[in-house]
Amino acid sequence: MNKRDHILAQIIGGSLDTIADEMSATVTRTARSPVFNEAHDFTTAIFEFDGNRSRLVAQSPGCTLHLYAVVMAVERAIAAFKYDLQPGDVIIASDPYDGGTHIPDLVVIAPVFHERRPVLFPAVRAHMGDVGGPVAGGYNPLARDCWQDGLIMPPIKVVARGERRRDAFDLIVGNNRLAHWVTGDLDSMIGACQLATRRITGLFDRYGLPVVRKALQANIDYAERRVRAEIASWPDGEYRAETFVDHDYDGHTDIRIACKATVRGSDLTLDFTGSAPQVAGFINSPIANTLSFVFLAVAGCCDEDIPINEGYMAPVEVIVPEGTVVNPRRPAPVGNCTCICGAEIAEVVLMAIGQAAPERVGVNTHKNPLAFSYGRYDDGRMWVQLNFLGFTGGAGAAYGTDGWGLYAPLMTGVTTPSIEMNEIQYPSRVLKHEYVADATGPGLWRGAPGVETIVEQLAETTNSVMMAGVRHPSYGYAGGGTGGHNRVLLRSDAETVVEVADFAFQHRLPPSGRLETIRGGGGGWGSAHARPAEKVRDDVLDGYVTVAGALRDYGVVLAADGTVDADATARTRAAASGS
């Protein structure tokens, strides 16, 4: 490729990324649900269809766990309308067994035509506050089939040739408890796709399709070259790892997620054979969800300046046996899959790769104690809150950096709602949102601290809690320590408190009741005893580690005046290492 073409490829690739950014801004500014406009639990991206398959070509930083799952959604949408796809169409879908993940994550897709053929597909995938079904909020820990998860939406056209298809749109809204939010949210997603359509059409008009396709391929090739170079830097071999989901919501614990990573030159094969069979509870991960978390893990091992596109997955072969918890058969329930076992899928991939390239792994995924609440405003309208503040904490360390930020990075793009907006939008008050000492994975680089959040409900609420990261908290890498264990307490009053074991379902809290979350910190990287003592002292001064924790976890002894007792520290660490 000559320099001019290379520059043009960058310009076109950058244009598409910018279009995706503009889509994201549109959704943020026009959606009604706080899940969209505060927490940013959505992603926007652009896909190319080459006649056979869909490929990711551009994206905007969003909730990245959504991202790669849309590839399959686009393919299924095209298949559904193979003989009936027109300019101006907009398709909505959320079917776990037809390109979807869990039902609340709804995707809106619009085909952009050029010379009578659909070429590019801008898409928005977002978490809806409710999706009908038996349980408000779409998280039903008692679900035993997908219909108990919520409304299933196979690809359906809500706009046909530019005209709103009112009956289809109303059918979706009619099966949603939050019609006052979802109408605006769907409009924002549709609007973002329609905006992108105009922009992309302009791109075609300016450069022509052959140039655009060439640029897309160049960018994908570039990403692939970079990812291959990364993989090729890892020693060839087979690397096996396993991790476990705490429980399956059906009384069984330690659900195995296994991965064998095979590195052969610049090719990477990730084989999930040996993972547990699909389970009765709602942690099964449909194939699109599994691939999305694999993508997250692979992307997390690579340089951040590599453009995010299909090139990431080109060197990667994924083997996911059907009928397992990571590729279930219909109608297994999947409602919690984007939390559990999605997090474990990414974790096990990182654990496997970490044996080949320990300096490239870390920044784990989330193991969220998902607590959601719902109730009614004074005017009778329902609200649903996912308690994003309770997710905060848990960011793992990576080579060269302590864990940082409030969310586990592989869930990145989700933003912490502002406490002020939270208190405006929901009848609640945040009483505490602080780091917790000694709740982080120690290491040469330590994980981000744990966070304690206390939310007081100002009205009666119904609360469900799905625990994760208790039996198996976020693991460290390369010898780093495990992050803290998650805890959630439901407090009705000073004397009446329930600590949630596996889950709580529709637990009522009175006004002044409290939802208390202690979110474990992220895993560490490397040996804690290798962490410079002065850094441990800084951690103590910052309140992340206690004096006792400094000794216990890091072998660092602090004098009464807070300084490091170097001799005592050296002796302690030597004794621990047996030298």
Next chain:
Amino acid sequence: MIVRAHITYSRLAAIVRELSETVARTARSRGLADGGRFAVAALTGEARVAAQHQFDPSHSYLIRESVAGLLDYFAFDLADGDVVVVGDPYRGGSTPQTLTFAAPVLHEGELVLFPAVRAEMADLAGSYPGTLHPTATETWQESIRVTPVKLYRHGVLQRDILRFLLRNSRAEALVRSDIEAIVSSLRAAGAGLSRLLAERGRATVEEAIAAAIAHGGRLTRSALARWQGMDSTVSASIDRSPGPPIDVRLRLRVEEGRLLADFDGTAGQVEGPYNMTLAHARGYVLVAAAASLLDATTLNDGVLESVAATAPAGSLLAPTLPSATGLSDLVTGHAVGALVREALFGADDPGVRRLDGPAPSLVLFAPIGASEENPPYALDPGFTVSAQGWGPPVFSGRRRLPSAEILETRDNIELVSREFMDDGGIGAVLRNHRGGLQATAFVPRSADGADGAITLEHEGRTTDLHRAAGVAIPDGATLRFRYPSLAGRGS
């Protein structure tokens, strides 16, 4: 002219009956093929019922109400070849798994006369397979909510809409075939109505319909005349154990030959599936007042317009979204009808007065999640013996009892016994040889203690299934049904 009008109308009524037969003979689900859980009608362009055929009271006003809602929703957007569907309790419906299908037929460009079918689907998601959700508190727990949609547009199937309905069913094959049967039946009936209009002319057909409606009105007013000037207030309570009972209050008047049912004073809507839409309740009022008339004449708008009902918004009988309504036929309708009968026939012998008689109900299915297709089947081996001493109560509708042969060959359920008991009720014992199953069950409680029962016996343990959702029915377990007899009992 009267003769010609009658002949024309008879042909119309025959088309409607043929529509009913076609649905029953081509549908595959048991509810439609054996259970009569559907109704059919021919309606005018103004959504007036020209002729209707049904097997139970629930549909009386609901075809008209739901079709009126469809015509309103798709106003200015209806064409030949369209099939429009709705299944929403809050748009002229009742229980959410019952869908109304209408196929507009244009005569010289105008909507004059067209067929409609209202039918209970085998399964449309909800918390459990089937139509019984005794613990539901919201309509979304009972079923998906089918707001008005166009299934066919200009004769072209809207595949995404069909896929949407089918994907939200645990009995996809059954629902698909029933929809196909209904649409085919509508097409055939629509063709018949078109031929009628073509042969007789629009004016003649409309005159015949008008005459029949007028005649229906006169017949109904005549039947109600004996109560002319009546103004009676009655009340009752619906058992909602373990919750508090639900009060229903009715003021019933007959003025100028019309029956006016005012449910003011009835309890507010409840958190439980006892709520009943007003149009649904109105059907029970009509049947309660004019049951014998309905056997002798074709139901049409003339009959329907002779009864009016009102209830406060937000009450049990005029609930608001998203109140659950799934037990309205099993329980609330019987209570409403019984109140009407008490007001009208209060002094009479129960054998004359009572048309009610709720029955135990059970739906069986494979363990949830066990298979992609999990068609539920209602197990109703008997019936509450009516106050008249024979047959089921009028409010329970007409259906065929399952035969032992069918139960055993098709369902692997052994009918151990089915017989009249000493108290005149019916007892039936069944044994499950189908492997491990699950069930939802509900047994209504009545004020006079004439309750049925369903018990589960297995390995020496007996469990009463008064209100059960997702209960396990092990292989080899015995289900014992008891249906009460209401002969000689007061309400």
